[in-house]
Amino acid sequence: MTEGTPRRTLLKTIAAIPLAVTFGLLASPFLRYLRPTLKPLDVFGPSDQPQAESPVVFKESDFPVAWTCLPFSFDQSYIEYNPEGKETRKIPGYAVKLPSGEVVAYSRICPHLGCIFNFVKDPSECAKGYNYKPSGPVFACPCHLSVYDIEHGGKVVSGPAPRPPRHFDIKKEGDTYRIVALEAGGIA
Ligand code: FES
Numbered sequence: 197m198t199e200g201t202p203r204r205t206l207l208k209t210i211a212a213i214p215l216a217v218t219f220g221l222l223a224s225p226f227l228r229y230l231r232p233t234l235k236p237l238d239v240f241g242p243s244d245q246p247q248a249e250s251p252v253v254f255k256e257s258d259f260p261v262a263w264t265c266l267p268f269s270f271d272q273s274y275i276e277y278n279p280e281g282k283e284t285r286k287i288p289g290y291a292v293k294l295p296s297g298e299v300v301a302y303s304r305i306c307p308h309l310g311c312i313f314n315f316v317k318d319p320s321e322c323a324k325g326y327n328y329k330p331s332g333p334v335f336a337c338p339c340h341l342s343v344y345d346i347e348h349g350g351k352v353v354s355g356p357a358p359r360p361p362r363h364f365d366i367k368k369e370g371d372t373y374r375i376v377a378l379e380a381g382g383i384a
Contacts, residue, residue, distance in 0.1 A: 251367075
């Protein structure tokens with residue numbers, strides 16, 4: 197080994213530092229894409245994704261029969277640059293027991309232009325008020341008459357809505373339903 201070897205190694209290490217920094221800066225946008233954060237290099241900090249303030253809880257006994265529909269308000273908070281460091285939005289929702297026994301939950305914010313839609317149990321009432329006769333209970337929006345098929349994932353069956361309303365994730369623990377998160381991507 198010559199005397200110049202440690203010096204060469206040191207110089208190589210120093211030369212590699214800008215490369216490592218450049219790689220880190222390039223990796224940051226990719227890592228933030230995978231896990232969004234407000235601060236560019238804070239990929240291990242808390243996520244900027246909206247979080248539930250606390251789950252909405254229902255019991256099995258709250259849904260005595262099929263088509264029981266319960267309104268609720270879901271508090272979702274977002275990291276914000278304000279004194280509280282967050283902003284909380286109240287998202288109105290419906291939890292519905294389907295004839296199959298499954299309980300589903302949807303945001304009531306219409307994906308068309310953001311009105312609050314209704315649960316319409318009676319198909320003939322829907323035919324009169326929303327210009328569409330379904331075969332069972334539906335969600336229906338009074339603003340531009342979009343109608344959603346609750347039994348089929350909120351599929352749009354009438355009106356201008358571009359897609360189903362956002363669903364909530366539900367965790368079932370024993371006889372308890374915990375509504376824990378709103379489908380990602382926005383609130384409408
Ligand atoms: S806002 Fe609901 S149909 Fe237009």
